[in-house]
Amino acid sequence: MQSEDPFIKALLQGDEIVIEEIYNRFFTKTLRFVLQNKGTHDEAKDIFQEALLAIIVAVQKRNLNINSFEAYLMTVSKNMWRRELEKKKKRVIKDGSATLIDNDNDFALFILEQEQMQLYREMFHKLSDNCKEVLSLFFNNVSYESIVRELGYANINTARQRIFKCKSKLIKLIKSDIRFK
Amino acid sequence: MEFDNDTYILIEDYITAKLSETDRKAFELRLQSDEQLKKEVDIHLTLKHAVTEQGWHSSIDYQKNHQEIKELSAYRRSDEFTAIQNKLQKVSSQYFDNTTPSRHKKRNYYLISAVAILLILVSIQFLPTSSNSLYNDYNDWKNLPSLTTQSDTEKLLSQGEQYFLNQEYELAIPIFSEYIQKQQQSNQSLHPYVLSYLGAAYTESGNYTKALATFKLLQNENAIDASRKYWYTAMVYLKQGDKEKAKQELQFLIKDQEHFNYQKAKELLELLD
Numbered sequence: 001m002q003s004e005d006p007f008i009k010a011l012l013q014g015d016e017i018v019i020e021e022i023y024n025r026f027f028t029k030t031l032r033f034v035l036q037n038k039g040t041h042d043e044a045k046d047i048f049q050e051a052l053l054a055i056i057v058a059v060q061k062r063n064l065n066i067n068s069f070e071a072y073l074m075t076v077s078k079n080m081w082r083r084e085l086e087k088k089k090k091r092v093i094k095d096g097s098a099t100l101i102d103n104d105n106d107f108a109l110f111i112l113e114q115e116q117m118q119l120y121r122e123m124f125h126k127l128s129d130n131c132k133e134v135l136s137l138f139f140n141n142v143s144y145e146s147i148v149r150e151l152g153y154a155n156i157n158t159a160r161q162r163i164f165k166c167k168s169k170l171i172k173l174i175k176s177d178i179r180f181k
Numbered sequence: 182m183e184f185d186n187d188t189y190i191l192i193e194d195y196i197t198a199k200l201s202e203t204d205r206k207a208f209e210l211r212l213q214s215d216e217q218l219k220k221e222v223d224i225h226l227t228l229k230h231a232v233t234e235q236g237w238h239s240s241i242d243y244q245k246n247h248q249e250i251k252e253l254s255a256y257r258r259s260d261e262f263t264a265i266q267n268k269l270q271k272v273s274s275q276y277f278d279n280t281t282p283s284r285h286k287k288r289n290y291y292l293i294s295a296v297a298i299l300l301i302l303v304s305i306q307f308l309p310t311s312s313n314s315l316y317n318d319y320n321d322w323k324n325l326p327s328l329t330t331q332s333d334t335e336k337l338l339s340q341g342e343q344y345f346l347n348q349e350y351e352l353a354i355p356i357f358s359e360y361i362q363k364q365q366q367s368n369q370s371l372h373p374y375v376l377s378y379l380g381a382a383y384t385e386s387g388n389y390t391k392a393l394a395t396f397k398l399l400q401n402e403n404a405i406d407a408s409r410k411y412w413y414t415a416m417v418y419l420k421q422g423d424k425e426k427a428k429q430e431l432q433f434l435i436k437d438q439e440h441f442n443y444q445k446a447k448e449l450l451e452l453l454d
Contacts, residue, residue: 016272020276029327041318049273053265086238107254108249108250174228
């Protein structure tokens with residue numbers, strides 16, 4: 001599938017001038033995110049390049065359509081770095097679930113995981129504002145007591161029920177999407 | 182698949198880390214044998230990370246999606262993709278090489294690795310977004326050329342470099358500063374790298390006034406690298422936490438692409454804004 005986006009085109013055609021422009025315009029953003037999240041300049045460099053490669057694969061093999069190259073590149077770099085941090089954490093605690101897997105397969109796994117993450121985000125945005133708000137608080141580990149106070153529920157039980165409903169609705173949306181794995 | 186209320190509460194307690202050690206282990210054991218439950222927990226975990234936009238959960242079952250994974254990694258290994266990757270690699274090296282002084286690439290590996298280890302140790306002490314962490318990411322003392330290849334008469338300098346690498350600045354500083362003083366007394370032009378080491382040693386040991394004075398000499402020397410003075414001075418201000426003054430120095434560097442660390446200065450300015 002051929003993309004209309006000039007940056008994607010340049011990546012596919014190996015247009016060095018435009019690719020350099022990509023570095024000039026967007027690298028600092030990835031760098032900033034990585035530095036603010038326990039990373040180094042070198043790690044940002046790797047993430048940025050891998051994110052560009054992931055976009056190429058997604059466009060070529062997963063029929064990805066991109067509205068904003070910049071926004072998508074940022075999402076992918078952020079996701080990639082979040083995943084990397086999680087892997088580091090597992091290595092530190094020697095978690096058995098951190099199985100050995102070669103780089104190519106791991107990259108492929110990332111592409112699929114990233115698609116799922118996108119799907120979850122997309123469905124989350126379909127919820128009502130109230131559901132979004134209460135779920136954000138809940139998943140950010142805000143206590144039921146605080147949620148009751150913050151959103152003016154009658155009591156903990158009402159809040160609990162509300163969260164349960166919103167969560168069920170969201171999961172239902174996700175599960176019924178054809179992209180769900 | 183629907184679960185009973187107790188199971189949902191259990192899942193919730195599991196993903197919010199509210200289970201006791203024993204309960205958690207028991208639950209994880211159950212997950213290994215109960216595929217449906219595992220899938221449900223996977224969904225909840227992914228949901229948590231999707232909503233908070235923090236952390237990550239790998240929810241893809243490797244076995245079940247084996248075919249797609251195989252196809253994607255085959256594409257990654259394909260000639261078409263490798264060509265794109267090489268091109269990207271090329272542009273990336275060009276871009277990042279411009280951000281480091283290429284003339285000084287040839288330094289000994291001992292210096293690189295030793296300083297890298299030191300920097301990692303030092304950087305652990307600082308919080309991410311502070312100007313101190315930017316200092317840690319951007320100071321490029323590790324790029325200072327090694328002094329060890331000099332002639333016998335300058336053995337002392339290589340000793341100074343060793344002290345610098347070992348962070349024994351109180352030992353390194355006298356060697357470098359005496360060397361500079363002698364040059365000054367005999368009206369020789371000052372050794373720009375020795376000046377750089379001296380300034381770096383002052384900076385690392387927190388003697389900022391002397392660091393600034395030393396780097397200032399770089400400019401007076403009319404060396405090819407006179408613009409280094411601005412970069413190093415910016416590093417001193419950054420370490421002190423004075424972002425505004427650091428920015429002023431960097432502003433000068435970005436006026437000319439030929440200036441030392443032109444690209445890095447641009448990058449750092451954006452981060453400081």
